[in-house]
Amino acid sequence: MLRPPLLALAALAAVSATAWAPAAWAGDYKVGSITVQSPWSRPAQAGMNGVGFMTLVNTGAKPVTLTAIESPLAAKVELHQSSMANGVMTMRRQDTTTLAAGGKLELSPGGYHLMLLGLKQPLKVGQKAPLTLVFADGQRVTVDLTVRLTPPNAATGGMMDHQHP
Numbered sequence: 494m495l496r497p498p499l500l501a502l503a504a505l506a507a508v509s510a511t512a513w514a515p516a517a518w519a520g521d522y523k524v525g526s527i528t529v530q531s532p533w534s535r536p537a538q539a540g541m542n543g544v545g546f547m548t549l550v551n552t553g554a555k556p557v558t559l560t561a562i563e564s565p566l567a568a569k570v571e572l573h574q575s576s577m578a579n580g581v582m583t584m585r586r587q588d589t590t591t592l593a594a595g596g597k598l599e600l601s602p603g604g605y606h607l608m609l610l611g612l613k614q615p616l617k618v619g620q621k622a623p624l625t626l627v628f629a630d631g632q633r634v635t636v637d638l639t640v641r642l643t644p645p646n647a648a649t650g651g652m653m654d655h656q657h658p
């Protein structure tokens with residue numbers, strides 16, 4: 494008698510499909526009103542600096558401030574902003590950054606990015622690099638940066654090379 498178990502399985506599948514449909518994409522992380530989407534990094538050698546990219550979305554009604562970033566893989570992590578001035582790419586360190594209510598911060602090559610200073614181990618393609626975001630209200634979220642050669646969901650393959658002195 495195969496029929497009853499199959500029906501039960503179908504019902505279960507339908508329930509879980511409904512329950513999962515509104516959920517965030519599998520690579521997303523949530524803490525409070527903040528969603529972290531598609532965190533990723535690029536390959537780098539030990540002793541060098543790595544990068545971190547992701548999208549932060551604040552779905553709450555209040556602004557949220559990012560005050561620190563930590564990773565066990567780096568001596569220090571900083572938030573930087575790259576910008577083009579007179580044809581020259583420059584980077585500035587940002588001590589904090591605030592996401593407005595309903596706001597979004599894209600960290601992507603050529604713009605805002607995280608800098609993993611002094612890598613304690615190499616970052617290799619396919620590896621996950623843990624990183625913790627700390628917010629002003631004390632909330633923290635640990636995400637895994639997926640090490641890859643190209644952005645996760647983009648045709649924009651800007652291979653922007655940038656180095657610290």
Ligand SMILES: [Cu+2]
Nearest residue numbers: 573584606608
């Ligand atoms: Cu930088």
